[in-house]
C-alpha cells in the first residue's frame with residue numbers, strides 16, 4: 192500500500208474555504224454562490240478546530256472586509272471612468288459603487304474571514320497531523 196498523499200497548497204485551501212489547520216474540512220456549510228453562503232460551521236467538520244476562537248474574533252474580519260470594499264470600490268470607479276470617460280455624473284459612480292458593494296458582499300464576508308484565519312491568526316497554522324487525521328465513521 193502506498194502512503195503517498197498530497198497536501199493542498201495554502202492558497203488553494205484558502206480559496207476553497209478549507210479549514211486552515213487541516214485543509215480538509217470546509218469552513219462554510221454552503222458554496223459561495225448560494226443563499227446559505229453565510230452559514231459557517233462552528234467547528235471544523237474534519238479536525239474539530241473551533242473557528243471562532245474567542246468571542247468577538249470575527250469582528251476583526253470586518254476590518255479586513257472594509258479593506259476589501261475600499262479596494263473594490265476604487266477599482267470599480269477607475270473601471271467606470273476608463274469605460275465611460277464620465278467625469279460629470281456622480282450618480283453613475285454612486286450606482287456602480289452600490290452595485291459592486293452588494294454584489295461582492297458574500298465574497299467579502301467569506302474571504303475576510305478566510306484571510307483573518309489563514310494569515311492573521313498564528314494559532315491556526317496548518318498542521319499535517321490534522322490533515323492525516325482519520326475521521327471516524
Ligand SMILES: [Zn+2]
Nearest residue numbers: 210213235238
Ligand atoms: Zn480542520
